[in-house]
Amino acid sequence: MRRCKIKTKQIDVKLIQYFLYRWNYELGHKWLLPNTYIYNWESDFLSVTKSYYVHEYEIKLSKSDLLRDKKKEKKFEKILNKGVNAPNYFWYVMPKNVLDKINVRTLPKFAGVMLCREYGISIVKKPLLLHTNKLTDNQKIRFLNGFNHQLWKLIRGKFAI
Numbered sequence: 001m002r003r004c005k006i007k008t009k010q011i012d013v014k015l016i017q018y019f020l021y022r023w024n025y026e027l028g029h030k031w032l033l034p035n036t037y038i039y040n041w042e043s044d045f046l047s048v049t050k051s052y053y054v055h056e057y058e059i060k061l062s063k064s065d066l067l068r069d070k071k072k073e074k075k076f077e078k079i080l081n082k083g084v085n086a087p088n089y090f091w092y093v094m095p096k097n098v099l100d101k102i103n104v105r106t107l108p109k110f111a112g113v114m115l116c117r118e119y120g121i122s123i124v125k126k127p128l129l130l131h132t133n134k135l136t137d138n139q140k141i142r143f144l145n146g147f148n149h150q151l152w153k154l155i156r157g158k159f160a161i
Helices: 013-027 063-069 073-080 137-159
Strands: 031-037 042-048 054-059 089-095 112-117 120-125
Touching: 013 031, 013 042, 013 054, 013 089, 013 112, 013 120, 031 137
Parallel strands: 054 089, 089 112
Antiparallel strands: 031 042, 042 054, 112 120
């Protein structure tokens, strides 16, 4: 488990995204972005490796949120279709109180599972490689548009534009 110096009792989406950023940065992933649309759904966090493989991280803060995710059949069909419009790896990331309430074997077999604690994240189960297609040029543009959107969202907030 990679540890960070942040200590908090409240694990929320932003903290998990920060831990995912640190985790993937240390692994050498080249692009890291929260809350973006590359596929036909919003991803809580995406990372792109130097080989242009995409890891998608779905953050779950409650068991009910996780159960609702099982109803997203179209998303999982696309992921399993091994087409261009799906990540190479898919992960669920959750705090211990959620992980303790579920059976990891009930999650999709292709999905990896990460545990988030107050001081960092760790792998519970590694994901399967879904396909070997690399990020397309169009997806790279969508990723960069996501960077642009996030940057200007920060600037607008800082300067109240």
